[in-house]
Amino acid sequence: MTRKAARLAGWKAHVNHVQAPKAMAFWLTDQMSLTRKLIQRCGHFRVQRLMQGHARVLADERAILQLPRRVAVQQREVLLRCDEQPVVYAHTVVPLSATAADWPFFGRLGDRSLGTTLFGDPRVQRGQLEYARLPVGHPLMLRAAAAIGMTLTTPLYARRCLYRRHRGWLLVTEVFLPQIAGIAQSVLALS
Numbered sequence: 001m002t003r004k005a006a007r008l009a010g011w012k013a014h015v016n017h018v019q020a021p022k023a024m025a026f027w028l029t030d031q032m033s034l035t036r037k038l039i040q041r042c043g044h045f046r047v048q049r050l051m052q053g054h055a056r057v058l059a060d061e062r063a064i065l066q067l068p069r070r071v072a073v074q075q076r077e078v079l080l081r082c083d084e085q086p087v088v089y090a091h092t093v094v095p096l097s098a099t100a101a102d103w104p105f106f107g108r109l110g111d112r113s114l115g116t117t118l119f120g121d122p123r124v125q126r127g128q129l130e131y132a133r134l135p136v137g138h139p140l141m142l143r144a145a146a147a148i149g150m151t152l153t154t155p156l157y158a159r160r161c162l163y164r165r166h167r168g169w170l171l172v173t174e175v176f177l178p179q180i181a182g183i184a185q186s187v188l189a190l191s
Contacts, residue, residue, distance in 0.1 A: 008060045009132035009140075011160065018131045020157050027176055028131055028159050034088065034174055035080070035115035041183050042082030047111050050077040050147055057093060058139055064130075064162055065095055065169055072096055074106065076114070079147055082183060089144035089175040090114070094168065102168025114172065118163055127162035134158050134175060144175050152178075 012018055015029050030037060039045045055075040062070055073093040080088040092114060094103055105117050118124050133155040134141045145152040160173040 009134050009138055009158065011060065011064075011130040011132045013128065013130060015131045018133045018157060020131070020133075023181070024157050024176065027180060028157060029129070031129075033115040033119040035113040036119070038080055038082055038087065038183075044083050046081050046084075047113050048079040048081055048086075049109070049111050050079060052076040052107075052109075054096075055093075057095075061093055061171055061173075064160075065093070065171055067095060074098075076106070076109065077143065077147070078111075078114075085179045085182070086148045086177055087180045087183060089140070089147055089177060091140055091143070091173045091175070092170060094170045098168030098170070099166075102166045103170055106170070118170075118172075121165065123165050125164045127164070130160050132158050132160075140173060140175055144177060148177060150178075 015025050018028075020028055027034075027037075035045070035047075053075065054072045056070050057065065057067055057073045059070065061073075065073075067073075073095055076092045078090050079086040080090060094106055106114075109117070118126070134157075135155055136153060140158065141152055141156060144156065156175050156177065158173055158175040160171060163170045163172065
């Protein structure tokens with residue numbers, strides 16, 4: 001795979017296109033808040049903020065955000081932890097054209113969950129989920145690996161969703177880390 005191809009995820013509108021195992025499809029396709037779903041399945045849930053600030057939009061985020069080129073955006077990266085195990089790497093971007101009235105809480109989230117805020121605000125419109133198997137060289141794979149201090153040698157499943165509030169867009173991408181398998185297996189045993 002070329003370096004350029006590794007930067008693109010090939011996002012799909014249907015989960016079947018990424019050939020996710022049943023346990024992973026359970027996580028990818030659920031329409032409820034991922035935060036709520038994780039809280040229900042672990043003893044202690046927490047959000048670990050990794051960074052928040054300006055960065056260049058990723059190549060495969062530009063089109064969905066309707067940006068003319070790879071410009072700066074407001075970016076937030078966190079790990080979602082269940083019983084201190086990192087299970088999801090989440091990456092959120094907001095175009096700089098969005099106003100404080102569009103996403104007034106975004107800059108003040110700290111270690112709080114974005115999902116709780118998005119699902120609790122009736123003014124937020126949620127788009128359709130998209131799915132991908134991120135290639136090993138994809139920027140989000142590299143960032144996730146650095147965040148958990150692991151070398152990731154196989155693709156990871158991810159989903160993303162575009163949200164709108166007033167006239168501002170916000171894109172959330174959730175990358176499911178290998179540690180999610182422990183939670184996913186316990187979910188399969190219950191179903």
